Structure formats: C-alpha cells, structure tokens
Amino acid sequence: MADKVTIADVARAAGVSRQTVSNALNTPEVVREETRRRVLDVVEELGYRVNQAARQMRTGRSRLIAARIDPEQDGINGSVGDRFLHGLTETAAREGYRVLLYTADGDDAETAAFDDLLGAYEPDAFVLMATHHGDRRTTWLAERGVPFVTFGRAWSDPAAPHCWVDVDGAAGTEAATRHLLSQGHRRIGFLGWPKGSGVGDDRREGWRRALAEVGLGVAGLHRETEDDVVPGEHAARDLLDRDPEITALVCASDSLALGALHVARAPGPAWLAGGHPHRPVAVVGFDDTPVARAIGLTSVRQPLAEVASSCLRLLTHRLDGGAGAPPEYLLLPPSLVVRASG
Amino acid sequence: MADKVTIADVARAAGVSRQTVSNALNTPEVVREETRRRVLDVVEELGYRVNQAARQMRTGRSRLIAARIDPEQDGINGSVGDRFLHGLTETAAREGYRVLLYTADGDDAETAAFDDLLGAYEPDAFVLMATHHGDRRTTWLAERGVPFVTFGRAWSDPAAPHCWVDVDGAAGTEAATRHLLSQGHRRIGFLGWPKGSGVGDDRREGWRRALAEVGLGVAGLHRETEDDVVPGEHAARDLLDRDPEITALVCASDSLALGALHVARAPGPAWLAGGHPHRPVAVVGFDDTPVARAIGLTSVRQPLAEVASSCLRLLTHRLDGGAGAPPEYLLLPPSLVVRASG
DNA sequence: TTCCCTAACTTGAACGATCAAATCATGCAT
DNA sequence: ATGCATGATTTGATCGTTCAAGTTAGGGAA
DSSP, rough: OOOOOOOHHHHHHHSOOOOHHHHHHGGGGGGGGGHHHHHHHHHHHHOOOOOHHHHHHHSSSSOEEEEEEOSSSSSSSSHHHHHHHHHHHHHHHHHTEEEEOOOOOOOOOOHHHHHHHHHHTOOOOEEEOOTTTOHHHHHHHTTTTOOEESOOOTTTTTTOSSEEEEEEHHHHHHHHHHHHHHHHHHEEEEEOOOOOOOHHHHHHHHHHHHHTTTOOOTTEEEOOOOOSSSHHHHEEEEEHHHHHHEEEEESSSSSHHHHHHHHHHSOOOSOOOOOOOOOOEEEEESOOHHHHHHHEEEEEEEOHHHHHHHHHHHHHHHTOOOTTTTOOOOEEEEEEOTTOOO | HHHHOHHHHHHHHHHSSSHHHHHHHGGGGOOOOHHHHHHHHHHHHOOOOOOOHHOOOHSSSEEEEEEEOOOSSSSSSHHHHHHHHHHHHHHHHTTTOEEEEEESSHHHHHHHHHHHHHHHHSSSSEEESOOTTOHHHHHHHHHHTTTTTEEEEEOOOOSSSEEEEOHHHHHHHHHHHHHHTTTTTTOOOEEEOOTHHHHHHHHHHHHHHHHHHHHHOOOOOEEEEESHHHHHHHHHHHHHHOOOOOOOEEESHHHHEEEEEEHHHHSTTSSSOOOOOOOOOOOEEEEEHHHHHTTTOEEEOOHHHHHHHHHHHHHHOOOOTTTTTTOOOOEEOEEEETTTOO
C-alpha cells in the first residue's frame, strides 16, 4: 500500500527517461543491451509493476478477458463450466491476462452485460460457452468487432468469422457405443435432448454412426427429453419397457445417465429412492462429472483444460499480433472413462 | 466499437462543463435540479458510460474484487466454491463491482498472486475462502492495509481486525445429529478430518454437543481421516466393524459420507464397486453437493448465496464510506436437507 | 454602497502509462 | 567536408476522469 512505484521512479533511479523504461519492458529490441539490463535491474529492485489502468488509457487494451459464470443449474452438468473457468484463469495468467466474471440469464441479458462491460471495463475479449443455433451473442459481438472465441462450434455457420474450440461429441458417443458393442451389447439405446440443439444432435449422431458401422439401425432405440435426472428416469423406463432387448444406454449427459441408472440398476439400496426393480442395463453418461466419478458411472470426458487453454491461445494470438488472421476452428477428441456402470 | 462517448462529449451536448457532468453523476446534490436532469438525459441519449480505467487513475479505486477459483480437488466439495463465486459475482454486479479471478496453489502462492494483482490491476478488495489456523494470507493483507473479507471465521483470532462471514458448522452437525436421534438412533458415529482444522473441529463439536445434550458420550464413536471418498470408506468400515451398535454416521463432508455409504448400504447394485454387504446405516453428509442430491444423501446445506452477498455487503460498506468501521463477524445458520440416506 | 457568503458552475492539473515526433550522436558514402 | 541514414534516447502530448482551486452571479447583513 505504502509505496506505489511508477515508471518515473524507475527512470530516475536508472538515469534514463520514462520512455526508455517503457521500451526496455515492451520493446526491448530498440534499447541498447546495456541500458536494458540496467533498467530491468532497477525494475526488479524497486518492485515496479506496470499500472494496468494507465496503460489501458493509452493503449486501449485492458488485458482482461470476460467470461460468464453460470448459475449452476442442476449442479451436475454445472461443474463443466467451472472446470473450464479454472483452466481459463490459469492459462490467462500465464499469458498476462486476467479473467473477469459476469453473470447473465439468457442471450439478451448477456448481450446487455457485454455492453455494460465494454463501456466500463473494456475487456479485450470474451469467451463464450454453450453456443447454440441462432446464437445472438456471437452476432452481437461480431457486429461490433469485439474479439471473442467460443467453446462450442458455430452451429449455424460452418464458415463462421470467429474462432471456436469444441469437443467432438459425436466421436465421444461413438466411442462409448463401440465400447458397449465390444462388450457384447447389440441393442443399445440412446437418451438425448430434443432435436434442434447442435450439441444434442451431434452426440446422437455418434451413437447412430457406431451402430450403422456394424449394420445396426436405430429405429425405436432413442428418446429425447429435458436434461435432468427425473425426465431421464422416465425416458429410460419408457424405452426399456417398450423394448425388452435393450441392454445398454448411451446418454447425452450425466444427468440423464443418472436417471437411467435409477431404472437400470438391480433392486437398489434403500437410500436410492424411486424406481422399481429392473433388469441390469449398462449405462454411459457424458461429461465425466463428479457425480459420475462418485457413483461409478462410465462417462465421456471432455478435455476441458485443453479446451480452455486453446481458447485462450487462439484469442491472445489474435490480440497480440495477428489481428486479421483467418478464424481457426479446433475440434478436440474426448475420451471414455470406463467405470462399473458399463 | 465505433463510438466511444466521453464525459467531454456529454458536456458539450448538454452545454455544461466536464466537471458538472461528473458531479451530476457522482455528487448530484451539488448540481441544480434542472441541470442535473438535462445532463442525465444527454447521458442516456448518447449512451455514456464512465470509463473505469480513467476513473481508477484519478480515484485509485478499480471497483474490482478479486477472488480465487480453485483447481477443483475431488470435484465433490469443489462445487461449494463455485456456488459461492456465482453468488459473489451476482451481488457484486448489483453493487457496481466486478469479480476478478486468480488461481493459486497454497498460501504463499496466493500472497504472491495478491502482490501481482495489486501491482497491476489494483483490486479494491479480496475475498478469501477456506480460512484456516495460522492463515498467512490474512496477515499479509492486513499488514498492507488491503481491504478483505473471508468466508470462514478467523480461527486463530477471536477479535480479528477484519470482517468475516461463516456458516455455523457445529449447528449443522448438531441439527443432523438431533435429526438422527429423533429417528430413534442412539449410537451415532462421526467421520471427520484430523484435529487441528478449525472447520473440522467445529463440525465434530456440534455432533458431540447433540449427544451430550441427551446424556450420551462419544468415546470410540469417531474417526478422523483425509477428506476423500476412499479414506472415508475405510474409516467408516473400521468404525462400524469395531462397534456393531452404531446405526448412523454424521460426516464432515459429502466426500466422506459417500465413502460411508459404500459401506453402509445394503448389498448394493453392480455399478457401485467396492465394499462388502453390511448392515444398513443412516448417513448424513455436509455441504449438500450435487453428488448428495444425485444419490439421495441427507446433507447439511450452507447458505452460500447469502454468505456471498453478506461478504460483499460488508466489503462495499467499508469501501464506499465507513472505512474505519469496526470489523463485523457474521455466523449464518445452515439447514438440513433430509433425503433417503437418513 | 460595500462586503462577504453561498450556490452553481468552470478551469487547470494530475493520475501513470505509451505514442509520435524530436533530438543527438555515430558511422558511412559521396 | 557535407549529407544522410541509422540507432539510441528524450520530450511533449494524450488517453478520460476527478480533485482542487477559481470564477461568477445573486442575496443578505452591515
């Protein structure tokens, strides 16, 4: 608190001008080697750190990256966002950026938040999660020329003008289905979300593909429902009741998978309420949430740390130099974490 | 992006000076009613928003609050931090602040992060989580006069010079124990963490108190172990094996409780690996994590949203006025969420 | 009338950095 | 010797606010 070291203090102590100090730090190549070293020594000695606010005024760059923190919906899938945020914070710090949080409930509230943030704090970029068809957020940002990346591909536009990083959900469910096939299962159902969501359709597609590869069809083998435990339980029960030959289920999320497990399990311990005895059915979830780990649910794991660091790298690359570079798209492979459930 | 409206633009359009615009916004009482209205109209019309960086340069206040995001340890208890962060972000926005994230691994890394942040971004305050005995972070901040609040009381200092907000853990385990007593259980064990941790000792104390109230002792009824599922399972098995009369367990965390459930449950479904058949035992966890919800575990719930908003309120009150006010301590009551496990 | 006070508003400076232009050697070709 | 490009450094201006001091007009009280 006591001492606030400014660039002028350093300049005085090093016997050079402010600008030379600035250059020694930001454009070392224009400063004579010996001077540079002397300046850096003084910087070290006095514990000088650049004042972001002052720098921002002049350069217009805040070195802040804004990201949304979700109101944790069912708490199960919510953990994905948190792991991602943590990864983002870590990589950002390494690249000299900081993560600024905001919340918003719905696309329009979020664009309003963009507006507020840009007016006041001027973050250099935004990182968006959970993109969807007709995402108004991306168009809003693009129209105003604000840099951003999304975790989630541009579902509506295969040649989107912005960068995105995503996980190949179809590859995940395909691997899950193959795994079940390799275990001898032949009739493998799918529990997913209503059609029209990019993510959901993608995950269903992987399952379909794996079955098609071995000459199996998918008629009557899938159900679509809201992404929560109870709906998942109902859908699973319905599916299993109508087709007694189903022995395994691939699910679009751990929430749905948990619902399915309530149905699929053997008689069941007293502390797991609801659901009547049923035949054993293998279940695979998606996201490898803490809940999956806790209850031994096989699940598709997204490499969230890599997604986060990739997002940041794409951003900083464009921010710190290649502003006009063409957008890059990155599709990362998930991995299957096999546990007792299937 | 195109138009950046400054206070000078507003001044020109309203036919007043910059300072009057500033006053109309920040010190309305010194501006004539009519002028004020005119200025605010123009502000609205042009969409003027104060530039934080510029304001910060002059006032030294950034309106940023820094908070740590944890590297999610076992993922079960991690969710507590995320819910707290979300609450913080929401309340902060309402009070005109933003949350800036950082990560750190251990007290010393965290004080280093303080130093970095203070040098560059100058956050107005810090919010710390998970205080413990001999917390070096609080002394570091206090020595430098940096404002902060902690979620977690000052374990080592009953008259700490800083504000804190905490949840009454003892009251939580006490309520849990009473609940079990009311269900007819008489021998109720406790699974906790090694002595010396403020939080852990506090939670054990509530259990002890509830038993003492009805004249029961605690000899041989508790185990201390690392906070994770497998250690919890071992400790629970040990405890239950040695004392066949125990019919219920109160746990210091949902992780431990999950381990206990692995032991306590009836034969158990195929997908829950490990653990042999055992007598049914009621189990209560702590934190009401998503995992508890998912598996029907009775658990003590911390009012995290209130903790977060209280933390922020204490902070902003001191930042925006009463700087010298004596520290306030807030102990909030938790609540018991009863589910199938006990 | 003169003086002072207050309310309402304006002006100049400053926060700490960087940009753009200026200065000043130094070396090299003409 | 003159001119000119190059390298190393300095100087002045500026980003958008708010603080502190200054100005102006309009009342009263003496």
